[in-house]
Amino acid sequence: MSDDRAGPRRRFRGADDRGQTVLDFVVGMSVFLVAVGFTFTFVPSLLEPYAVGEGATVIVAERGAARLAESSLAAPSLAASGPAATLSHACSLAFFDGVDPETASDESDCEWAANADDLHAELGVSDRRGLNLTVTQHGSVASLDADGATVAMRAGPAPPRDESVSAASRIVTIEDPEERVGPETYRLTLRVW
Numbered sequence: 001m002s003d004d005r006a007g008p009r010r011r012f013r014g015a016d017d018r019g020q021t022v023l024d025f026v027v028g029m030s031v032f033l034v035a036v037g038f039t040f041t042f043v044p045s046l047l048e049p050y051a052v053g054e055g056a057t058v059i060v061a062e063r064g065a066a067r068l069a070e071s072s073l074a075a076p077s078l079a080a081s082g083p084a085a086t087l088s089h090a091c092s093l094a095f096f097d098g099v100d101p102e103t104a105s106d107e108s109d110c111e112w113a114a115n116a117d118d119l120h121a122e123l124g125v126s127d128r129r130g131l132n133l134t135v136t137q138h139g140s141v142a143s144l145d146a147d148g149a150t151v152a153m154r155a156g157p158a159p160p161r162d163e164s165v166s167a168a169s170r171i172v173t174i175e176d177p178e179e180r181v182g183p184e185t186y187r188l189t190l191r192v193w
Helices: 022-050 054-072 089-097 101-108 116-123
Strands: 086-088 131-137 143-146 149-152 166-175 185-192
Touching: 054 116, 054 166, 054 185, 086 089, 089 101, 089 143, 089 149, 089 166, 116 131
Parallel strands: 086 166
Antiparallel strands: 131 185, 143 149, 166 185
């Protein structure tokens, strides 16, 4: 039985043995290249938060600067009331002068566990990382005066010039009960490499 009910079937010349045209090739390759380009562009950025690299030093610097400015060196009366940008004169002086933490806690009610000589222990950072803490005012290293002695407000070695260094800064004031002028602003900067 033949299937002539629908009428004769018309065949276009070469319709069954037609190959890929140039236009088909161009559209297919364009879609393929866009997909490959998208993959190489966006997949690495999706995996970046899980990669260990320079981003870790930024986090260490930010957390360390926040800890020093808001709790370790903060005035005891302000440390428990939230983020404070006021440092205690007595605690800062004892910290940078290398006073024993227990003595500083007894005498000035300081909250830090290790002084500037052991900055890694105070911030809970591995000794493999380099740390530099500097408090500046008007572009130069600030200092505190106590009993005629001047103590520079810096700790740790100078950052290397040939490595990537992350820095975090906080604008702080220093609470000094003997100063009659009023609080002056300082910049606390922690560098990590």
